[in-house]
Amino acid sequence: MFKATLTIAWITCVTQAWIVPRPQNRHSTQLQVAAKIGRGVQRVKDSLTSAERSREDLKIGIAGFYDRSTKLWEEVWGDHLHHGYYVPADRTDHKQAQIDMIDEVLKWAGVDQATRVVDVGCGIGGSSRHIARKFPGCQTEGITLSPYQAGRGNELAAEQGLADQCRFQVADALDMPFADDSFDLIWSLESGEHMPDKKQFINELFRVCEPGGRIIVVTWCHRDLEPGETSLTKSEEKLLRKINRAYYLPQWCSVKDYVDLMEAQGATDVKRDDWSYIIAPFWKAVIKSSLNLKSVIGLLRSGFSTQRGAYAMFLMLRGYKKGLIKFGCLTCTKPLSKKTEKTESPSVDKDSEVL
Numbered sequence: 001m002f003k004a005t006l007t008i009a010w011i012t013c014v015t016q017a018w019i020v021p022r023p024q025n026r027h028s029t030q031l032q033v034a035a036k037i038g039r040g041v042q043r044v045k046d047s048l049t050s051a052e053r054s055r056e057d058l059k060i061g062i063a064g065f066y067d068r069s070t071k072l073w074e075e076v077w078g079d080h081l082h083h084g085y086y087v088p089a090d091r092t093d094h095k096q097a098q099i100d101m102i103d104e105v106l107k108w109a110g111v112d113q114a115t116r117v118v119d120v121g122c123g124i125g126g127s128s129r130h131i132a133r134k135f136p137g138c139q140t141e142g143i144t145l146s147p148y149q150a151g152r153g154n155e156l157a158a159e160q161g162l163a164d165q166c167r168f169q170v171a172d173a174l175d176m177p178f179a180d181d182s183f184d185l186i187w188s189l190e191s192g193e194h195m196p197d198k199k200q201f202i203n204e205l206f207r208v209c210e211p212g213g214r215i216i217v218v219t220w221c222h223r224d225l226e227p228g229e230t231s232l233t234k235s236e237e238k239l240l241r242k243i244n245r246a247y248y249l250p251q252w253c254s255v256k257d258y259v260d261l262m263e264a265q266g267a268t269d270v271k272r273d274d275w276s277y278i279i280a281p282f283w284k285a286v287i288k289s290s291l292n293l294k295s296v297i298g299l300l301r302s303g304f305s306t307q308r309g310a311y312a313m314f315l316m317l318r319g320y321k322k323g324l325i326k327f328g329c330l331t332c333t334k335p336l337s338k339k340t341e342k343t344e345s346p347s348v349d350k351d352s353e354v355l
């Protein structure tokens with residue numbers, strides 16, 4: 001009898017442990033699969049309607065997008081993930097055009113020396129390493145949302161003998177892991193367009209810049225609004241929404257909006273320019289570079305978001321052609337003190353449009 005009770009108890013335990021939970025596991029697996037399908041359907045719907053992403057989705061999306069696409073980009077284009085400087089317009093040395101972009105921006109901003117530089121949205125650190133070589137002894141810190149990029153940036157710095165000058169880490173530009181007044185040069189080349197809060201972005205750039213330090217922001221903007229206009233046209237907004245889905249971008253702003261944000265920080269020497277005509281040949285060159293077997297195979301391998309990014313190159317071209325997208329260059333100096341911020345008015349550079 002006792003033996004029979006024990007046997008029943010044992011069977012009950014085993015049944016509870018192995019048989020009873022099974023339907024629950026199956027049920028939860030079914031629920032997980034259903035949730036996954038639901039999320040997939042929602043993503044397709046959002047893509048078709050070019051829905052705006054939440055801040056959190058955007059951050060995760062940016063990291064994933066660059067984690068997946070950077071290797072292919074580096075194989076075809078090298079270590080700079082930005083437009084080239086096309087003067088003369090018919091130049092075909094594209095990699096050199098990208099390096100020239102850095103030199104020309106520094107020249108335009110009047111920077112001929114730097115000792116501590118932060119590269120905000122650094123990609124795989126092409127700008128940091130170039131600046132480190134240009135200004136010997138200079139220390140650079142690069143931040144990106146993509147773990148792949150931060151790792152690759154450090155790897156390339158070590159390979160190129162720059163590990164003691166250049167460091168890269170995963171961090172958010174809207175909440176940088178640096179103390180106030182840490183750098184004399186703030187460098188942001190084509191990352192501002194990813195920032196969902198432009199005011200917070202500019203605040204952070206000013207916070208980590210030392211008083212009297214220089215801030216450089218080169219970024220995709222939409223055209224300035226005309227007097228009397230309160231927004232872009234519906235078709236312009238539609239085009240930008242499609243680009244946003246592909247490149248993980250939030251709402252755009254104009255160069256004038258950036259100038260206003262810098263001036264609100266008491267910036268001096270505010271200077272702006274539109275280099276859309278200088279970078280004009282770039283997207284055609286990128287499209288052409290992708291028309292070879294190696295790139296096509298790489299593209300097929302790197303998944304949907306990279307393929308959608310490739311398609312969006314045509315949308316970028318259209319945006320530039322329409323005068324909707326601007327390649328905006330901005331630079332300014334952080335005021336020496338709060339007092340300077342209130343009493344000094346921005347100085348004027350005669351060669352550029354200054355507001």
Ligand SMILES: C[S@@+](CC[C@H](N)C(=O)[O-])C[C@H]1O[C@@H](n2cnc3c(N)ncnc32)[C@H](O)[C@@H]1O
Nearest residue numbers: 080081082121122123144145172173189191194
């Ligand atoms: C087009 S790439 C430009 C990379 C680099 N500046 C260059 O010119 O090679 C944009 C970069 O911005 C970074 N980024 C976007 N949003 C960011 C954020 N909130 N914080 C830090 N980096 C960000 C991305 O991770 C990526 O490295």
